[in-house]
Every structure is written in structure tokens, then in C-alpha cells.
Amino acid sequence: MIHGPPRGANSAPSQRPLADTRAPDEGDGVDTSPDISDSIAKTTCYMCACRCGIDVHIKDGKVRYINGNKDHPVNRGVICGKGSSGIMQHYSPARLKKPLLRTGPRGSGEFREIEWEEAFSIATERLSAVRRTDPRKLAFFTGRDQSQSLTGWWASQFGTPNFAAHGGFCSVNMAAGGLYTIGGSFWEFGEPDWDNTKYFMLFGVAEDHDSNPIKIGLGKLKARGAKVVSINPCRTGYNAIADDWIGIRPGTDGLFVFALIHELLKAGRVDLDYLLRYTNAHMLVIQEPDAADDGLFVRDADGNPLAWDRVAKTSVKAIDPEAKPALTGSFEVAGRRCTPVFQLIADRYLDENYAPDSVAERCGIPAGTIRGIAAELAHVAFEQTIELPVAWTDWAGRQHETIKGRPVSMHAMRGISAHSNGFHTCRAIHLLQVLLGTVDVPGGFRFKPPYPRSAPPGPKPAGKTTKAMTPLDGMALGFVCGPDDLLVDEAGTPVRIDKAYSWEAPLAAHGLMHTVIRNAWAGDPYKIDTLMMYMSNMAWNSSMNTVETIRMLTDHDEAGNYKIPFIIYSDAYYSETVPFADLVLPDTTYLERHDCISLLDRPISDADGPGDAIRHPVVEPDRDVRPFQSVLIELGARLGLPGFVKDDGSAKYADYADYIVNHERTPGIGPLAGWRGKDGASFGKGEANPDQLQRYIDNGGFWHHDFADDRRYYKMANRAYLDFAEQMGFIPKAEPIVFQLYSEPMQRFRLAARGHGSVLPPEGERQRIETYMDPLPFWYTPFEEAAVDLEKYPLHALTQRPMHMYHSWGSQNAWLRQITSQNRLFVHYRTAAGLNLVDDDWVWIESINGRVKGQIKLVDGVNESTVWTWNAIGKRRGSWGLKDDAAESNRGFLLNHVIGDQTSADAQGKRYSNSDPVTGQAAWFDLRVRIVKCRAEEAGFTEPQFERFHQPPHFEPSPDRLTFGAEFRRAREAAE
């Protein structure tokens, strides 16, 4: 029998080992106890962004088997389809072998191998020149990078503001929408209270973010019989097991949420007490349309926002715990006409435009269904409240005997994010959560430390001015609070190559990686010298408008030089982007390197405590490759970047592992929070500990601090938690975090659009700023839908990665590609019938941006006005070690070909990036298409087709047969 409580997620009585695990005496000669491994290395998975703990079983120097780490807070012993296929990723034939220097034209794939020394010299010489003249001319953009605290800091030390990772085309709407509203966000930064929630709403999730925790959580809900409602045009995956599937029309989630809010307000089913305690609902907003401070909070001399005390009939500090603030009405304070935020909310959402009957048709959801869901939300939130018998103290010192909760929880992701109205939709969902009083309460949505932070958190983006040989005065990415914080010059021209933090994308907290290639090509706002990228397939599935992107990467100026002069790219695999690089720095696989999954970036915390983790090499590389982070650190030293060299000019860090242990961002705070101090006795803050990595390895590759019960909820106002957060450096001061239902920073942009303040938008941007920087969430038609002829393009088109490939760095994986190597376009039966299409037909999918050909599959579980496909299955011939006849490049297709990277021209003829106007989030899901049956001779193969890439030197053809594992058996049998 097993001693101690069962560990891990799958430990129900029906999932445990047999009571007696001794092998029965069957006499059939089966070896029931083969030796599995010589050693088990506990590290962190990197098959996607989920950061699960894995046990890597090593046998005879090879990876025998990978399973989930039962103690790990992210995956609790389970492992997803990708995680188990890590072996095939690790041993992929597409792995790069040596640094490469381009010899043929860009995009041909003709390279020669060079030594690392030569690679470093080329990069150092080039970047030194850039740094000596204009550091902005280095644009450094990384992909699904988990080392952004290093890469961002490197860029800052280099002195270029042109840094970001892939958040701009991934989910910045969710990050910004959350951080500007509740100081935390969906994504990996929060989670439903899976153990207590009774009603779970899942919006627009493309089956990931984050992968295993959501699955574990759904399993818990199913086991408990809690209700799961999914709002998603596609009935796949998580939505398949929802109790109610609401097949909403894409881009209308905001309207749907407002209709719920409308119903709840109308019926008086909102948590007023919660609003008063934790939000700015009672703060007074100036209502003087022509004033320079219209729409800002009324503040006292010290800058504290005020509220109206309905008992004392006077204004009071809004934060005053003794106040009895009014939520409605109109007041005059210090001679200013003002009204509480809540009154504005009521005025807006009680409007009949947001009534279920008004939105039903647009959303494709019957009004009765909307009313039913509103009633269920209200019932669970207010009639099924829960109370945990745990005493806690709030920030003001008020004692609470129990922790009260309203067990309604929500989660949202890509489907909300990837629209041009995604920021406001995300805010709408947070508004709904807050009105119901369900944020960071038992049964609700919970923050994972280091969140919550103030809404928005500091610091602001650096790089307004740059100087040769000079680091930025901060990190390139941050949070703006008004026009003064924008990165624009006096004429309003963007400072950054991606135009982040400009009038075109003011709250671009993650940058706009998807605009870099176009802007660099066009020299808009200026020309650059070197584009350095890491781990992002920008010449294929990570770009909108792939065909045009490829053209821009290879385009020449009149002098015959490439318009983007130099491209450095680092990747572990021969992806579709490698052939477009001039210099290729081959990276290792995730089993061959160090990494840290840091509290400074995207840690492994759960709602019950902070945590971080490492990767460490569990097998030696068999090729001449180096981990990109170590390469970056060496490059930093060779360039003499401050922070990367000692006073004598020698390298400060030997490699990434050395950096992880010894780097301090602020005194006592480094990449890893666990086992700090010389003896490893402290956590959070403390001196560097030379033994730190070993302590992580000994603990299973991660560190996690479990909160005492009284710190687990109401973190925005929980004194014990806030003190802890201050001590850890999560927040500057232990002050309550106030949810910003009304966003004052956004109103500041509006005021600028009206001509107030010192930093004003160019004339042509004013209307756009006025409209979209609305301080309260609102709904508008996604841009492409508003621009195209809907008769001509009657369908929405979406993409999502299948769960077994999400974020999984290409589908060349020998096992995973067997599951899906051709993607179909899924079309509703009735839609197909209307177009005279039948199952398996080949169709042209046509948008205003172009057309692509694929094969259809008829389904019932999709919104009728929507077609969709699995993303990034289509591959270009010659990449990823795939053979020429692979389905991926013959029958699979990439919807990206028909997604525009720019909006249609507006009245002034201006085209913006195809992005959310607030955050710059790429609006992948705004796409409108029509589908047309192709001619008989066109059926059976996809188009457009691209020229086959040459293979790098010493690339063997991929094997015709794979017998992975046979060697372990041979060794076993030989030993017998």
C-alpha cells in the first residue's frame, strides 16, 4: 500500500494502483518489472507555454520517457499530448546543427556552415556599429520566449526601445484589459477557483492558456457536477464537454456580456458592498464636457480621488474605510459637477441598446438564452454563496470571521483577444465579474501572485529618447497612464519601429511584433539596420498576410540592397523563417539548456502561492548548437553592454546559468525567488546563492511557496497578502488595489484628442482616440466586418491550434503530425447546403486580402456564420524536415495567407495595422471570407504553393522509418 496521501491530479480511488501491485504468477514470461531509467531529471516542459513540471527518464544516455511531475503546482503529475511527444521534438531531424551564414538569395535556404567564433564576430561587428550610431536601428523581437526578463533587459542595456515578444499578436488584449481593470488578468496570471466554483463561464478559449491547469480544473468541475457554460463559435475540446454551449457569432462577445450586465443591473443583482470596498464605482467623475479635466476623478489637494458621503453629505476620500459613499446621483464638489462611476455604468448599460432583445440577432444567441444565463449567474452568485471558515483582515484592519465567496468564475482567452474590439470586450468580462463580486473570492476568479498589481501596474515604457552607447532608462515595455507616457516625438511620430505606445496603439503593453517586418521594410517611421528575432515563425504562421511578408523580407531597394538590411535569427529547428535570415544562430532543444521561469516574467505561481521554476540540461547536445540566452549574454559581453561586463570589461556572466543565479535586477531580487541568500535560507529577496540551481534541481526543478489560508483570497485588499507582496517586491507598497471599472488613464487620451494637455494626437488620429479610448467598456463592430461588403464576404473565419499542437513550435513532430497533418475548413451543414457544397469538397477561401485553397468538412457544432480550421498545419515545402509529399505542404493550408496585416484605408486613405486600436493586438479573428467551390482540376491540392527551400549543409534526409524505443528493448533483452 502507498503511504501518505495520494499525490497528483489523477489520484481518485479509481485512478490508483492496485491494492496489491505484486505481479501475479502468470507464468507467461512477461517481464513486468523492466528497468526504466538510469536517472530521472526533473525539469520544465517547453512543448508549449504552459510550463509543466516533467520527469525525464534517461536510459543509456537517451530519453526513454517523460511524464508529469506529481508535485508540480502547474500540472500535478498530468502531462498533455505535446508533453509526451517531447522526445520526438528533441530528436527531430529538423534540428539545426551549426551556425549558418547565408550564401544564396534570402529565402532560398542556401547557407554555409560557420564556426561560432565567426558568427559572434559578424554579429558583434554589425551591432557595435548600430550601437555607436543609433541603437534604435536594432529591432530585437522574440517569439514564444520564456526569458523575456533577460531579453528585454538586454535590449534595454543595448539602448534600443525596439524590443517585444509575441504578446502583441497573441493576447495583449487580455493582459492589458485585465491589468488596466483589475490589476491582474486571465491567461496564466489568474485561475478560476476550481475547487469551489459552481458556475464556470469559458469565453473564446482556443483550447489553451493554460493547457493542463484548465483541463485539470474542468475535470474537477465535471467530477463535482458544477455547471460549465462555454461561449465560443466552435464546439470543440473544452466546449464539447460544456453543459451549455453558446455558439456565439465571432466578435460579439462584448455585446453578449453587456446584455448580461443589463439584465443583472435591471434586476438589482449586483454586489454593491463589493463594489464599494474594492472598486472605483463610488469615485466621483467630473462631468463638464468642455473642461480640460472632464471625465477625470475629482481629487483632493493630495491627489486622492473623492467620493460623496451620502450620510455626511460631503465629499470624502474615496479610499476612506469609514466613508458611506454614494453610488448614484450627481453632486457638486469644490465647484465641480460630478457623478459616481457607478452612475455612469448604470446609465450606459441599462440602455435598451444592450437589452437581450437588442443584441440577440447580432450575437446569434436567442434573447431567452441570454436572460436564462443572467438568471443563473445571479442565482449562483447570490443564492449559492459560500463561506470558508477562515478569519482574515483587510487592508483597513477590518476583521472578517469568514471568507465569503460568490462561486461564479470566468476565463477568457484567444477568441476574445484576437479581435479589434478585444480590449473592450475583455474589460466587459472583468466588469461583469466585478459587478457580481466574484474576483479573488472563494468560488470566483483568483489572482496568481505576483498579481494583483495596481491597475495599471508600473513602470512606464522606456525609450522616449535614445542615445548612442547608452542604455534605456528602464525596460522597453511598460504601462502608460496617459499621453505623456507615450513613445512619440513632438510631431506625434512613433518612436518605436512597431509603433507601440503611439497614438495608433496607446496601451500596447506587449509591443506589436506583427508590424515590425512591414514597418522596417517601409522605413516607417524609420529604417533599421538589423532585425534580430528568436523563436518566432514570422515568415509563416506567425504573420498575417504571409505572402506579402515574404515579399517584404526579400525586397530590394534601388541600389540592390535588401530593404531590411540584416536579419539575425535564432531557432532550434529549420522552420520557414530560418531561410530568410542572413545569420542563423542554432538554439538547443529544451532538454539541453538552462532556463528560468521567473517571477519577473511569467512564473508558475498558482492562486495559493508564488512559484518559479528552472530548466536544466538533462542531455548533452550532439550538435554544435548553443542556448540562445547564453549566446545573448556572450554577445552582450562582446558588445560591452553595461550589465553584461565587469568594470574591467570582461564578461560578467559565464552563461545563462550563471546569470540566473547571480543577476540582481534590484538589490536582492534576481531571476529566481527560491533559496536566496548565501545559505539559501530566504526566498523572494536575498543575496545570490551559488547553490541555488542545485536546490531547485533537488526540489524537482521548481520553487513554490504555499500561502497560509488567510492570504489566499481578496488579495487586492488582504492585509497579510499585501504585506507579503510588498516584502517580495511584487508591489511597491502594501496598499489596496482598486479595480478600475472606469479607466481614468483612458480618459486622459480622450482629453488629448479634444485638445487638452501638452501631448496631443495628430489631427487625423483624434477621432479614433476619442472613440476607442472610452473609459468604460463598449462594443463596436470589428474593423474588417465594418469595412467589407458583407454580402460578398458573408462568413467569419477563425483558426485555432489543436490541443495536441498548441504553441508547440511546429508540427514536424513525428507523432503529433500523425494525428493531424492536414487541416480541413469546418463548415456548418446548413451553410454548406446553401452554397451547394458537400463533405470533402475543395474550396477557395477568399477574403479581401487574397485566397487560399483547402478541403472542407461539414459539422454541426459551429456558429452558422462561421468557418474555421486548425491553424499552422500547413507547412512550406523544404521546412521542418518534412518530405515533399507531406500532407502539410500539399493538402494542409494556412489561413494566414488571407488575413490582412493592415486595415482597409479609412476616409483619409490611411491604413492601420490590423489590430485593436487600444492595445495593438493583432486582429486575426476579424477575418471575413466567402467560400467558393473550386474547379474539378483544382481539387486535391492546396494553393498558394511556394518554392521548396534548399536544405542546410549536412542535413540528412529525414528517415523513412522510426523505431524509437527498440534500442531500450534490445538493451533489456541483452541484459537478461
Next chain:
Amino acid sequence: MHPAFSVVFFTTATGAGYGLLALLGMLGGFHIIPADFWLGLVGLGLALGLIAAGLLSSTGHLGRPERAWRAFSQWRSSWLSREGVASVITFIPAGLFGIGWVFFGRTGGWVGIAGLLAAIGAVVTVCTTGMIYASLKPIAQWHSRFTLPGYLIFSAMTGSVLLNALCQGFAVGSKMLVAACMLLTLLGWGWKLATWRYNDQLEIPSNANTATGLAGGTVRSLEWPHTEENYLLKEMGFRIARKHSVRLRQIAQVLAFVLPILLLAVTFAPPWPYAAVPSALAAIVQFAGMLVERWLFFAEAKHTVTLYYGR
């Protein structure tokens, strides 16, 4: 089911071979046909040759043919094992019968007994072959009362037509034999038509609902677990278009039944050696027809695993 040539040829050839062997053993043993040297040599040679060729061909279907000997061990449960055992055992009396007939020129006495035993062995072997298919529940077209008699009838039919061709060739033919061949061919035709009719109206109790345990309504395959065809689909997911099926049934009937009957009818009229020509043609055409019939036997059989794939 995938109509692998090795198996199609195997069942057709051994069917004819065992049919011929059984008839030679029985008719020879009871002196109904003369102990003609050439008839014995060529007839038994052809019978045993067809059997041996069929068995050899069947090993082409094996992944590890060198281990084929292991197949004799499980006769208590496995029809395939029983077939192996029966086929090998049958070689013993068949061999003795051949030696007696060819070398000693006699078919009576111990030779006759060996002939009868060979005939019994041949019938048993054909039964076991039939049962291999008839016992497979997942394939409703095979798991029917038509399968075993079908194998026996077709064995007798092809064996008799072969025997007639030989007898005619060696000038020992008889009108009785020709008539018997025609009757057996008619019976075969009728049986095949009845089998097809049965299969076409077959209501298979298994469907996508029972296969998935999802009760009521319709269950439709949305996505396979793999994009490309795997072993299951290659081996058991074979599909034949309705129009091809109809055409091939016509071809099978013309070759296996209609032409042989006409040719056999022609055999009645002319004397030796002219009657030998249509007799031989009848045998050849019928064998070709039976290959088509057997191909269809596999191709039209639907395995329940296809339910999981929506095929």
C-alpha cells in the same frame, strides 16, 4: 476487407485443389473413374499443386512466414490452426493414394481407402477454411450461414469442372460428369446469388451508436485520430464503389458460372479430343471467375472497425 491477392488466390486455389482431390479420391476409390495413369498423374499433381501453391501463397500474407509451423499448435480453438493441421494431414492419404494410383496403377484396396481418407481430409480442410471466415463476428457478410456451404459448393464446383477437363483431356470423360459439373455450377451460381441477396439486405446489429455506446440519434465521425490511412483502414477499411461492385459481380457471374455452363453444354456434342477444348476452357474461365468472386468476397465485406471511422 482488403482483398489481398495472396489470400484471394489461396482460398480459390486450395478450394479448387481440394475439390479436385476429393473427387479423385472418392470417384477413384469407388472406381467410378478409371485408374488411368495420366489422369492420376496429372489430376493428383494438379490438385496437390493447387493446394501447395495456395498454401504457399497464403504465407505471403504472413508477417513472419518462417514461423508458420507454429500455426499447427492451436487446433483446439483456432480454425486457422485446424486448417493448417487438416491440410497437412490430408497430404498423407493423398500422397499414398497418388503413389498407389500412379506407381502401382491401382485405386482399389488400401489405395482406395487412402483415396477416401484424402477425400475426407479435403472436405474437412475446406470446412475449416470456410469456418475461418464464418466465425468472424465483426464481419457480418462472412459471419453467416452462407459462408461455409459456399466454400464447400465452390470447392466441389471448381474441382468437378477441373476433373471434367482432365477426363475429357484423357478421353475418359463421361456425360454424367459433365452433367454433374453443370449442376454444381448452377448450384454455385444460385448460392452466390442468394448470398449476395442476403448480404445486400443484411441488417447489421452494430452501428455507430453501439460502437461508441452513444445511445439514440445519429453518431457521425467528425475527425479521425489520424490524417493518413493507418493499418486498420488499409486492412479493414477497404471500400468499393457501388458501381464497381455491380460491374464486378457481373464479370464474376459470366466467368464463373455462365460461360462454364455454356462451354460444358458444348462438351456434350463433339467427341474426343474436341470436347476437351471447351472443357478445359470452362475450367480456366471458371477459375478466373472465382478469383473475381473471391476478390469481391473480401472487398464487399465490411468490418465493424469501419464504424469508428464513419465508413
Next chain:
Amino acid sequence: MTCLPTHTDKKLGLVIDLDTCVGCQACVTACKEWNTGGHMAPLTDIDPYGGHVDGVWFNRVHSYEHTTEMGGRTVNFPRSCLHCETPACVTVCPTGASYKRASDGIVLIDEDKCIGCKLCSWACPYGAREFDTDVGVMKKCTLCVDRIYNDNLAEEDRVPACVAACPTSARHFGDLGDPQSAVSQLVAERGGVDLMPEMGYHPTNKYLPPRAHTQRAASVPAKALEPIRAEGGFLGWVDRMLSN
């Protein structure tokens, strides 16, 4: 010996919850990964990077649309060997390679005896057996016989790889011959079913059907929301609430 045991001491098998499976393929690749180095190693992949890729897998996940008068529903459906009580795949085997263990009921293949005649795969209604053309023998799910009794694994890990991996806890393992076992009780409670019972193979593995819309544990007894009709409507209500 391909005669079936008249009795097995245990009936080890899996219970798969179709109400919870999201079709993530975790069990599929965990199975592949364990078993390609396990008892039946390797699980060969032919043309792994080409257009006709075809590998041996012991566990596959289909997806279906199940449409009834209650509406449509997407069902993800894992399919693997059901370790039947009366499996014809065993009895048809001519060599004794295919057998059912008398101790625990696991259906296994002794590769050294397999001649690759494929008849067992014809006899299996469920498509549980896959032929390894490279090795020339049939392969199938072993119920991780080299895990569940493995002294070299921590005791808590002695469950099939698919069960250990499943992120939604949709897979369960145990002795279905013991009515008191947790899996048997789960089957009883949730109305677990046999696949193709009409075949008469008596599968050991059971499937828990998706909860029907009408019998959801998850229905919320909410009354329709009523707009506030009292004086001042919603805003009046707010004022009254705050004054209390």
C-alpha cells in the same frame, strides 16, 4: 494457449468518461511514448516525415457529433483494447501468440510466437490491434503490464500511462471484476456501458456516457430575473440598499 481461461482472478481494465474527455490526445501520446520503449517496443512509424505516415498506436482518440432530439454534442472518444472476457482475437490465433492472462484478464501477444497472420485483428470488432509491418507481428495495448506491477517504478506510478497522463481525469483503472472496487462503483453510479455488446465479447473496459442534457448534475434552478419595479427602478434600489 489460445483457449480462454475459464476464470480470471481479476478483470483489470479501464473506465473512460466521455462526459469529461476533451479530446486532447494526452493519453494517446503518453501511451505511444511509454510503449514504444516498453513491452512491445518499438511502435514503429513508417514514413514518419512523409505523406504516407503510418505508425503503430495502442490508443486513438476519435471525435464524433452525436445528434439527438435534444440537440447536437461533440464527443471525444478514446479507443483502445477493451481486454474482453471472451475475446475472439485470442481464440482465432493459430499459434498461441495471442492470449488472455488467467491472473488479471489482460489480453497480450507473445511476439515470439506471432506469425503475423493478422487474423486476430480481423476478429477484433474494435480495431484494437495494429500490425507492425516492420517487425511483422501484431501489437496491442498491454494495459501497461510493465507499469502496473513494476517494482522499478514508485508504487504510486503503477497505473497505465494513459491514466497517469489524462489531464481531465477522464480515465480510470482497476479491477472491474470486483464489484466493490472504485472503478466498478463508478461504472454503477454513472451507468457505464459496453461497446458493441451485441458482439458478445464482453468487454472489460467500460465507457461512461456523456450526461444527457436532461439529467445534468449541473442544471441551475434559477428563477427568471425580474426588473425592479419599485420606485426609482434600479437606481432607487441602489439607494435603498445603501441606506440599509
